[in-house]
Amino acid sequence: MEAPGTETELVGTTRTRRIGWGLALAALLSTVFYLYSNPQLVIMLSDQLWACF
């Protein structure tokens, strides 16, 4: 027989896990976005690609 509160705990754990994954994903994407703050990098890339054709 299930102990009282088990289902609630399970829902809580799932929610906590989802929030954790969401925060980790947001942190990862923010870090990568920050890498684009060097504008020369992306400008050079697009200029060079354009020069390819």
Added chain:
Amino acid sequence: MQASPQTPEPLSTFQVLACGAAVVTLSMGIRHGFGLWLQPMTQAHDWTRQIYALAMAIQNLSWGVAGVFVGMVADRFGAFKVLIAGGLLYALGLVGMAHADTPLQLMLSAGLMLGIAQAGTTYAVVYGVIGRNVPADRRSWAMGVAAAAGSFGQFLMVPIEGGLIDALGWQSALLGLAGLALLILPLARGLWEPGFVGGATQAREQSILQALTEAFRYPSFQLLMAGYFVCGFQVVFIGVHMPSYLKDQGLTPQVASYALALVGLFNIFGTYMSGALGQRMPKRLILSFIYFARAVVIAIFISMPLSPTSVYIFSAVMGLLWLSTVPATNATIAQIFGVAHLSMLSGFVFLSHQVGSFLGVWLGGYLYDSTGSYDLAWYLAIALGVFAGLVNLPVKEAAIARAPALGPAH
């Protein structure tokens, strides 16, 4: 589905997605930053830009053309072998590119080898595994996850590759990427399908020729190809020419940089949402919406006064619409024709995409040089968006009706 006498257990959805997404992240990501090597390589070898340009053009066209044949092999012998060969070829191509001393060596390594390697390690092959192993009621969502992973790879790898060149030099950076490409090999093990064990091929209801004849005679397949052509045209035109356009309009390089970053970031969410929505509503409507929305967003963007804010809004919205066509298009093909020849048929629509991409870059530059502005190219992108939105509306998504002996596609 394959009519194998003993149908093997499919791989778990988690396993297919974890390994498939990682493979696509690597393969799409590594290739996305190749433009960064143009300057250091041409300077080191005293080559003209055209030499490097030609190698990249060969790479893109090889990717498109080889995709068809690689898809045939993957459908017949399984994705595992193709991914192993593709991963090895990717690494060898990068090593060859690092040590290329003559233009011919560059064409063969960076052009031909890497183009074929990309065909063997990107969407078409991985979608074949997803199609065979993920139930139809989750297939579109799963394709969205894999496409989002590829989008993430593109977003992630450009600044990383720039950092690698700064830190290690261009040649060592390429060798480092070759090591990274080899990670595809162990990941491919996770996509090994028991149904293709021992070199045996799975029994299929149609031959390659029958499948091709059926697809090319089916109007909806032609319409999907036409739409994908437009996708390639718009995406590559904007990705390549927008920074120059913004520079011409007097905006700072910082704005252009953040614009491309926003496209990359929102692209991840757009591809995922498109795949997830495809599970709940007709995919032809999703595709039509994407193309119409692109046309509207571009029209508003070029008719409004330009400012950093308008650029950022445009970039975020275009990002949502960027590669969101990928899961919807491929899931529609799987739904109509079944999964037995999915990689090959995906390869054909991708070839159409690549031709559009080539024209988007080339025509954008040509029209700019001819008229002194991007106006005509933008108008063309709008018109094509409306065209693609219209041609996707009559697409029939239901499984194609076949002779009773074959049964419907599923």
